[in-house]
Amino acid sequence: VTEAVRILLVDDEAEIVRLLTRRLTRLGYQVTGASEGAEAVALLEERQFDVAIMDFMMPGINSLELADRWRLRYHGLKILFLTGSPVVSDIEAAGYPCLRKPLDNLRELDLALEQLLAAPPLESSERGG
Amino acid sequence: LYEEVTAHAKKLEQRVEERTRALRETQTQLVQSGKLAAVGTLAAGVAHELNQPLMVIRGYAQELLADQRITDTETLEDLRRIEGQTSRMTAIINHLRDFSRQSKGARQITDLNEVVAQAFNFLGQQLKVRNIDVVQELDPALPPLWADPFQIEQVVVNLVTNARDAMDASGRGAISASTRVIGDGWVALSVTDTGPGIPNDLQTRIFDPFFTTKEVGKGTGLGLSICHRIIEEHGGEILVQSPAAEGRGACFTVRLPISLREEGESDP
Numbered sequence: 001v002t003e004a005v006r007i008l009l010v011d012d013e014a015e016i017v018r019l020l021t022r023r024l025t026r027l028g029y030q031v032t033g034a035s036e037g038a039e040a041v042a043l044l045e046e047r048q049f050d051v052a053i054m055d056f057m058m059p060g061i062n063s064l065e066l067a068d069r070w071r072l073r074y075h076g077l078k079i080l081f082l083t084g085s086p087v088v089s090d091i092e093a094a095g096y097p098c099l100r101k102p103l104d105n106l107r108e109l110d111l112a113l114e115q116l117l118a119a120p121p122l123e124s125s126e127r128g129g
Numbered sequence: 130l131y132e133e134v135t136a137h138a139k140k141l142e143q144r145v146e147e148r149t150r151a152l153r154e155t156q157t158q159l160v161q162s163g164k165l166a167a168v169g170t171l172a173a174g175v176a177h178e179l180n181q182p183l184m185v186i187r188g189y190a191q192e193l194l195a196d197q198r199i200t201d202t203e204t205l206e207d208l209r210r211i212e213g214q215t216s217r218m219t220a221i222i223n224h225l226r227d228f229s230r231q232s233k234g235a236r237q238i239t240d241l242n243e244v245v246a247q248a249f250n251f252l253g254q255q256l257k258v259r260n261i262d263v264v265q266e267l268d269p270a271l272p273p274l275w276a277d278p279f280q281i282e283q284v285v286v287n288l289v290t291n292a293r294d295a296m297d298a299s300g301r302g303a304i305s306a307s308t309r310v311i312g313d314g315w316v317a318l319s320v321t322d323t324g325p326g327i328p329n330d331l332q333t334r335i336f337d338p339f340f341t342t343k344e345v346g347k348g349t350g351l352g353l354s355i356c357h358r359i360i361e362e363h364g365g366e367i368l369v370q371s372p373a374a375e376g377r378g379a380c381f382t383v384r385l386p387i388s389l390r391e392e393g394e395s396d397p
Contacts, residue, residue, distance in 0.1 A: 013181045013185075015181070015182070015185045016181060016184065016185060019184075019185055019188045019189060019192070020188075022192060023188070023192060026192075084177050084180040084181065101180045101181065101184050102180045102181075102183045102184035102187060102219060102222070103184055103187075103188070104216075104219065105191060106188050106191050106192070
C-alpha cells in the first residue's frame with residue numbers, strides 16, 4: 001500500500017475546509033485544514049506535505065509570491081490554487097494550476113489533483129516569466 | 130424691425146430648446162453610465178461573496194448524492210433538486226460576473242455579419258422549436274470592425290434571446306436581423322421582432338440594471354445593461370424603437386464605429 005498523499009488545505013472559509021476535507025479524505029488523501037496563512041505556515045514548518053491547496057488572502061501579501069516562497073522553502077511541495085477572484089489568468093501565467101470557485105462539480109478538484117500529482121514539480125527557474 | 134426681432138427671438142428660443150434637449154440626453158446617458166458602474170461594483174462583490182456558500186451547498190449535495198448509504202429514492206431526488214437549483218444560482222452569478230467584468234475584451238478585426246450568423250447558429254435550434262422564423266439581411270459590403278467578436282456576439286445573443294422571449298406568449302413570430310453601413314463611418318445592426326412590443330413608459334427603463342419584465346427566475350434583468358455597457362465600450366450606441374411596425378414588435382439598433390484602430394496598425 002502506497003502512503004497517502006498529504007494535502008494542506010488553506011481556505012479562510014471554514015465551511016469550504018470542512019467540505020473539501022470530507023471529500024478528499026473519502027478519496028484516500030490525508031488532509032489537514034487551515035483557515036489562515038499563519039496557521040498554514042506553522043503546519044508547513046512542522047511537517048511535510050505533498051500538495052497545498054490555497055484560497056485565502058493574507059493582508060499585504062500577494063498569494064502568488066507566497067506560493068513561490070513556499071515552493072522554494074518546502075521542497076517538493078506542489079501548489080493548487082482555488083479562487084473566487086478573477087485572477088485565474090495571472091495564476092495560470094505563473095505556472096500554477098488554478099480552479100475557479102464555485103466549482104461546478106467537486107470532481108474538478110479530484111481531476112486537478114490527479115494531474116498535479118502526475119506532473120513533474122515546477123523548477124525554480126520556471127516561475128517569474 | 131419688430132418682425133426681425135421676433136424672428137431672432139424665435140431662433141434663439143429654438144436654439145435654447147435644442148441645447149436643453151441635448152443636455153438632457155447627455156445627462157440621461159451620464160446617469161445611465163453612473164448607475165451601471167455602481168451596480169457593476171455591487172454585482173462583483175455580491176457574486177464573489179455568494180460563491181463560497183453556494184459552493185458549500187452544491188458540494189454537500191454532490192457528496193450526499195455520491196454516498197452509497199443513501200438509497201432512498203425520494204431523498205436522492207430531493208438532493209438532485211438541491212443540486213439543480215444551485216446550478217441556476219451559478220448561472221446567475223456568472224451573469225453578474227460578466228456584467229461587472231471591467232476588462233476591455235480583446236479587440237480584433239471582426240466581421241459583424243459573421244458574428245450575427247454565429248449567434249443565430251447558436252440559438253437556431255431554440256428558435257426552430259418555438260416556430261420562430263429567422264430573416265437575415267446582412268449587407269455583404271459591410272466593412273470589418275475593430276471589436277471584440279465574443280462581446281459583440283454576446284450582445285446579439287442577448288437581443289435575439291429577448292426577442293424570442295417576447296414572442297413566447299404570442300406564439301408564432303419572426304425575428305429579423307439586418308446589418309448596413311449608415312454613412313459617416315458607422316455600421317448598424319438591427320434586431321426586430323414581431324412580439325407585443327415595449328410600452329413607451331418602459332422604454333426608458335429597459336437598459337437599467339435589474340429591470341426585467343420577465344417572470345421571476347426567467348431573467349436577471351442584466352442582459353440589456355450588459356449590451357449597453359459593451360456597446361458603449363466599443364464607442365457605439367444602442368437604441369430601441371417600439372412599435373417597430375404596424376403597432377407591434379420592437380427593434381433594437383446597435384450602431385458601431387467602423388474603425389477605432391490606431392493609424393499605422395497593420396492587419397495581422
